[in-house]
Amino acid sequence: MELKPFHYWLLTFSLTIAGIVTLPTAARILLIIVAVGHGALLVRGIVDLKSQFFCTARCAGPPMSQQVCLTFDDGPDPAITPDILHILQRYGYVATFFVVARKAAQHPDICRRALAKGHTIACHDLTHSYLSNVRFTGRAYTEIKQALTIITEVIGRRPMLYRPPVGLMNPHIARALSRLGLHCVGWNRSTRDGGNRMLPKIRRIATLAAPGAIIMLHDVAPVAAYRAEVLAQIEALCAAIKQMGLHPVGVGDMFKVASYA
Numbered sequence: 001m002e003l004k005p006f007h008y009w010l011l012t013f014s015l016t017i018a019g020i021v022t023l024p025t026a027a028r029i030l031l032i033i034v035a036v037g038h039g040a041l042l043v044r045g046i047v048d049l050k051s052q053f054f055c056t057a058r059c060a061g062p063p064m065s066q067q068v069c070l071t072f073d074d075g076p077d078p079a080i081t082p083d084i085l086h087i088l089q090r091y092g093y094v095a096t097f098f099v100v101a102r103k104a105a106q107h108p109d110i111c112r113r114a115l116a117k118g119h120t121i122a123c124h125d126l127t128h129s130y131l132s133n134v135r136f137t138g139r140a141y142t143e144i145k146q147a148l149t150i151i152t153e154v155i156g157r158r159p160m161l162y163r164p165p166v167g168l169m170n171p172h173i174a175r176a177l178s179r180l181g182l183h184c185v186g187w188n189r190s191t192r193d194g195g196n197r198m199l200p201k202i203r204r205i206a207t208l209a210a211p212g213a214i215i216m217l218h219d220v221a222p223v224a225a226y227r228a229e230v231l232a233q234i235e236a237l238c239a240a241i242k243q244m245g246l247h248p249v250g251v252g253d254m255f256k257v258a259s260y261a
């Protein structure tokens with residue numbers, strides 16, 4: 001088992017709690033401050049995949065590489081994914097689609113079309129429930145494995161790339177990913193658009209291009225009034241990537257790991 005910062009955290013936190021319980025009052029006050037610091041570290045580990053706290057998460061490529069990864073989460077969505085595929089095709093770009101397995105089962109043709117055009121299909125869990133982040137290891141393992149089975153039935157290949165819902169991590173999901181042999185993928189550039197729900201942030205999509213960036217976008221249809229803006233911004237992002245001389249690649253290619261088993 002690969003030791004991660006969480007394992008050292010667990011050891012020192014346990015010693016801190018033991019000290020609070022057993023040592024005199026003066027030492028206890030100091031140790032309570034240390035315990036609060038531990039709490040802050042844990043929260044950062046949960047909310048920030050880049051911290052690598054629970055597991056290795058691929059969040060950025062080499063900045064000198066001129067490569068960039070376009071990633072789309074939460075689809076497929078027949079109301080917008082085909083339009084995104086069309087834009088990407090016009091630029092000759094490939095992207096990585098982190099699909100929700102239940103949606104992939106509902107719209108298998110979109111996944112197969114994306115795969116046929118050279119895009120990567122990756123796993124974004126079974127249902128993308130917010131409860132996904134409070135599962136124990138056994139349930140996380142079962143549901144992610146079920147997601148992989150569904151996606152495999154849809155595209156004929158078992159994904160090896162996984163992105164946790166909302167980008168939150170914990171020791172249970174980390175353990176499940178390790179058992180399933182999956183690579184965890186984060187990102188380092190996003191607008192935090194709330195799944196295409198926040199127009200001011202959607203309008204910043206075109207500014208996300210950067211060498212080595214893993215750009216996180218959503219292929220979920222926004223409310224009708226925002227739809228044209230989302231597509232225009234994705235188009236503008238592609239134009240910016242072209243102007244900067246960057247080369248979009250699949251996540252597996254950027255990190256030289258297998259995208260499929």
Ligand SMILES: [Zn+2]
Nearest residue numbers: 073074165166
């Ligand atoms: Zn998501």
